[in-house]
Amino acid sequence: MTKQVVNIVVDLLGVDEEQVTPDAMLIEDLNADSLDAVELAMQLEEYFDIKVEDTEIESMKTVIDIVGTIKRYRPDLEV
Numbered sequence: 442m443t444k445q446v447v448n449i450v451v452d453l454l455g456v457d458e459e460q461v462t463p464d465a466m467l468i469e470d471l472n473a474d475s476l477d478a479v480e481l482a483m484q485l486e487e488y489f490d491i492k493v494e495d496t497e498i499e500s501m502k503t504v505i506d507i508v509g510t511i512k513r514y515r516p517d518l519e520v
Contacts, residue, residue, distance in 0.1 A: 442489075442518045446507050449484050453477060463505045481507075489515055 447461045456471050467473040473481070478501070482493040485507065491514040493501075501507045508520055 442511060442515075442520055443504065443508055445488065446485070446504055446511070449481065449488060450504065450507075453481055453484060461504060463508075464503050466502055468502070485511065489518070491515060 443463070447458060450456070450461050450467070450471070451458050454467075454471050454473055454477060460471060465471055467478065467481075478498050482498045482501070485491065486493055489511050491511060493510060493514075497510050501510055511518065512520065
């Protein structure tokens, strides 16, 4: 699942895969903005067949946070 998250972030933000480390901050390190965060949530919902709550979008600050959010909805997926 982590690889898929990294691929989505790379495609959405247009950054190099090497920049998208588990603890990379989406806003501070990868220059995402609030619209990117909403788009990211929408792509995650579609790809992983989940529904991310608005309050969770704000808490997804790193790749680790994103994976944790997905894992709560899809415990069947391997990290």
